[in-house]
Amino acid sequence: xxxxxxxxxxxxxxxxxxxxxxxxxxxxxxxxxxxxxxxxxxxxxxxxxxxxxxxxxxxxxxxxxxxxxxxxxxxxxxxxxxxxxxxxxxxxxxxxxxxxxxxxxxxxxxxxxxxxxxxxxxxxxxxxxxxxxxxxxxxxxxxxxxxxxxxxxxxxxxxxxxxxxxxxxxxxxxxxxxxxxxxxxxxxxxxxxxxxxxxxxxxxxxxxxxxxxxxxxxxxxxxxxxxxxxxxxxxxxxxxxxxxxxxxxxxxxxxxxxxxxxxxxxxxxxxxxxxxxxxxxxxxxxxxxxxxxxxxxxxxxxxxxxxxxxxxxxxxxxxxxxxxxxxxxxxxxxxxxxxxx
Amino acid sequence: xxxxxxxxxxxxxxxxxxxxxxxxxxxxxxxxxxxxxxxxxxxxxxxxxxxxxxxxxxxxxxxxxxxxxxxxxxxxxxxxxxxxxxxxxxxxxxxxxxxxxxxxxxxxxxxxxxxxxxxxxxxxxxxxxxxxxxxxxxxxxxxxxxxxxxxxxxxxxxxxxxxxxxxxxxxxxxxxxxxxxxxxxxxxxxxxxxxxxxxxxxxxxxxxxxxxxxxxxxxxxxxxxxxxxxxxxxxxxxxxxxxxxxxxxxxxxxxxxxxxxxxxxxxxxxxxxxxxxxxxxxxxxxxxxxxxxxxxxxxxxxxxxxxxxxxxxxxxxxxxxxxxxxxxxxxxxxxxxxxxx
DNA sequence: CTGTTAGCGCATTCAG
DNA sequence: CTGAATGCGCTAACAG
Numbered sequence: 001x002x003x004x005x006x007x008x009x010x011x012x013x014x015x016x017x018x019x020x021x022x023x024x025x026x027x028x029x030x031x032x033x034x035x036x037x038x039x040x041x042x043x044x045x046x047x048x049x050x051x052x053x054x055x056x057x058x059x060x061x062x063x064x065x066x067x068x069x070x071x072x073x074x075x076x077x078x079x080x081x082x083x084x085x086x087x088x089x090x091x092x093x094x095x096x097x098x099x100x101x102x103x104x105x106x107x108x109x110x111x112x113x114x115x116x117x118x119x120x121x122x123x124x125x126x127x128x129x130x131x132x133x134x135x136x137x138x139x140x141x142x143x144x145x146x147x148x149x150x151x152x153x154x155x156x157x158x159x160x161x162x163x164x165x166x167x168x169x170x171x172x173x174x175x176x177x178x179x180x181x182x183x184x185x186x187x188x189x190x191x192x193x194x195x196x197x198x199x200x201x202x203x204x205x206x207x208x209x210x211x212x213x214x215x216x217x218x219x220x221x222x223x224x225x226x227x228x229x230x231x232x233x234x235x236x237x238x239x240x241x242x243x244x245x246x247x248x249x250x251x252x253x254x255x256x257x258x259x260x261x262x263x264x265x266x267x268x269x270x271x272x273x274x275x276x277x278x279x280x281x282x283x284x285x286x287x288x289x290x291x292x293x294x295x296x297x298x299x300x301x302x303x304x305x306x307x308x309x310x311x312x313x314x315x316x317x318x319x320x321x322x323x324x325x326x327x328x329x330x331x332x333x334x335x336x337x338x339x340x341x
Numbered sequence: 342x343x344x345x346x347x348x349x350x351x352x353x354x355x356x357x358x359x360x361x362x363x364x365x366x367x368x369x370x371x372x373x374x375x376x377x378x379x380x381x382x383x384x385x386x387x388x389x390x391x392x393x394x395x396x397x398x399x400x401x402x403x404x405x406x407x408x409x410x411x412x413x414x415x416x417x418x419x420x421x422x423x424x425x426x427x428x429x430x431x432x433x434x435x436x437x438x439x440x441x442x443x444x445x446x447x448x449x450x451x452x453x454x455x456x457x458x459x460x461x462x463x464x465x466x467x468x469x470x471x472x473x474x475x476x477x478x479x480x481x482x483x484x485x486x487x488x489x490x491x492x493x494x495x496x497x498x499x500x501x502x503x504x505x506x507x508x509x510x511x512x513x514x515x516x517x518x519x520x521x522x523x524x525x526x527x528x529x530x531x532x533x534x535x536x537x538x539x540x541x542x543x544x545x546x547x548x549x550x551x552x553x554x555x556x557x558x559x560x561x562x563x564x565x566x567x568x569x570x571x572x573x574x575x576x577x578x579x580x581x582x583x584x585x586x587x588x589x590x591x592x593x594x595x596x597x598x599x600x601x602x603x604x605x606x607x608x609x610x611x612x613x614x615x616x617x618x619x620x621x622x623x624x625x626x627x628x629x630x631x632x633x634x635x636x637x638x639x640x641x642x643x644x645x646x647x648x649x650x651x652x653x654x655x656x657x658x659x660x661x662x663x664x665x666x667x668x669x670x671x672x673x674x675x676x677x678x679x680x681x682x
Numbered sequence: 683c684t685g686t687t688a689g690c691g692c693a694t695t696c697a698g
Numbered sequence: 699c700t701g702a703a704t705g706c707g708c709t710a711a712c713a714g
Contacts, residue, residue, distance in 0.1 A: 694705095
């Protein structure tokens with residue numbers, strides 16, 4: 001069984017191709033009875049229009065490309081769910097690609113999406129530099145870009161994320177309010193998001209007249225889980241040895257929070273009695289942790305939803321030749337108090 | 342800046358469109374120097390071929406469609422990661438869609454993917470019936486199908502999943518070996534996968550001469566999380582009241598495992614001292630749970646990888662007009678022993 | 683109301 | 699080695 005085309009239907013019903021096309025798009029130009037005949041036939045034979053041909057003709061694919069670093073990261077998968085949900089609603093589809101924290105792969109993803117003729121690209125960029133010029137250039141030609149999550153850059157478009165500094169500051173303040181003073185901050189290697197969180201952490205300390213202690217800062221290489229665990233463990237041991245055990249830990253990413261809680265359990269260090277823990281975490285599992293985790297969770301699904309909606313807005317404006325005023329939207333992250341601090 | 346086409350390049354270099362086309366695909370027909378000139382120009386101006394036009398011409402999109410029920414479910418997001426990884430390797434791209442456990446949406450997803458001209462579809466079908474005839478029909482025409490995860494159906498194609506009965510039987514046996522006898526099985530409403538797990542559970546009981554007790558079976562409506570929690574709670578209370586508290590729980594899905602562990606903590610029921618717990622769980626977080634969770638975890642990423650590879654195999658065979666012998670591959674699920682039983 | 687013509691961008695004949 | 703002609707399936711402009 002080969003794929004049915006307008007031509008096939010036209011031949012079968014002794015009509016012309018454009019007539020079929022118009023009938024199926026419910027044009028008022030077509031006689032009611034012929035229309036019904038055509039619709040009936042095409043339903044019966046399960047006609048599906050060829051989106052490639054249509055897009056080639058119309059210049060519109062109704063596909064939005066999405067680039068994240070890792071699909072299975074729960075933060076991103078929640079964003080993706082938000083995007084997918086909105087896209088369904090708007091008759092759009094999405095192509096998802098993974099940049100794997102690698103600028104070269106990211107470039108390739110962008111190129112592929114562009115060659116597929118996506119109507120726009122939603123992206124959480126790998127780095128603060130790398131492909132940003134390229135994205136800017138695309139955005140100002142025929143492929144609009146909306147940036148989410150990692151919004152600390154100069155691209156002139158819509159950017160949706162959270163106020164990381166503020167969220168980190170609040171989390172730190174929660175610890176300080178409970179009289180924790182020696183707070184170990186565990187974060188990733190330099191990148192926009194974690195840097196902002198570090199700043200928030202430091203500001204909270206300063207505001208409370210606590211002097212920032214370099215030894216209470218650990219930067220982990222997040223690319224390999226074993227290295228992360230090893231780094232955290234040796235930091236804990238180092239501090240232990242110097243009789244400088246922190247009374248609380250603030251972890252800057254989901255992964256770090258997760259591993260830290262597991263490692264503390266393994267070392268039989270009781271949370272929060274011996275060390276308190278607050279962290280960024282976007283899993284639904286935080287309440288099942290040991291103990292139930294107090295955490296900062298980002299409105300991930302909503303970030304996805306907003307990013308998608310802004311894209312649609314751009315596409316509409318361009319269609320109607322309307323001026324666009326870009327904004328950067330920083331949503332608030334929730335702090336959920338449970339039992340770990 | 343408008344998109345560059347072959348025509349633009351041809352005009353700029355005073356050559357014809359076919360010459361450019363051939364040069365860029367590195368055809369031996371083209372003179373080395375002209376080729377270099379063309380390649381240089383197209384690089385400099387960042388030419389990206391129009392995949393729509395190419396696909397329309399060649400009849401191949403190099404896109405594989407993937408349909409899962411929910412992207413953010415960690416089991417599926419791991420499968421997706423496996424698929425994406427393999428697809429990158431093979432120069433394919435994937436379009437991911439969510440069926441949301443709804444046959445009507447599933448049908449729509451299939452139609453959209455077909456209309457986009459995907460070269461094939463990987464799917465974890467919503468139900469054991471619903472769209473299976475349709476899938477079978479597509480598979481035998483021009484859009485091959487590979488089924489993963491929910492493979493308990495009669496479609497004649499490659500099917501990749503795990504042996505659910507076997508895995509459930511092993512998990513149950515682990516409990517029995519530790520002398521738990523009153524085991525509560527919490528599962529979803531009827532579907533292929535959970536039914537098989539139930540069968541495995543019952544077989545293990547039978548083999549150990551334990552009589553299956555209807556009151557120790559709870560079927561939850563997984564579509565709403567609140568309902569799930571309420572159902573579990575009232576079951577626990579009911580059993581409590583009848584002085585029939587189970588000594589162990591076996592949960593059949595990731596979601597159920599997660600909520601159960603949280604609820605038990607909330608009710609101050611100690612695991613495993615008061616009730617032991619083993620469950621299907623595909624999160625990386627199991628070891629951070631309260632207590633670290635003994636669980637059955639499926640080789641999700643590998644399921645995705647295999648499903649994709651089988652699809653490529655089908656496409657190759659069809660191209661070379663080779664006979665295909667379909668198989669159903671049931672991978673083994675690992676049981677990781679931690680501290681909850 | 684229906685049909686004719688044209689062209690989206692590309693790859694694939696086949697001439698020259 | 700290069701170019702002219704053709705068509706993938708569809709829609710849009712126009713003619714009848």
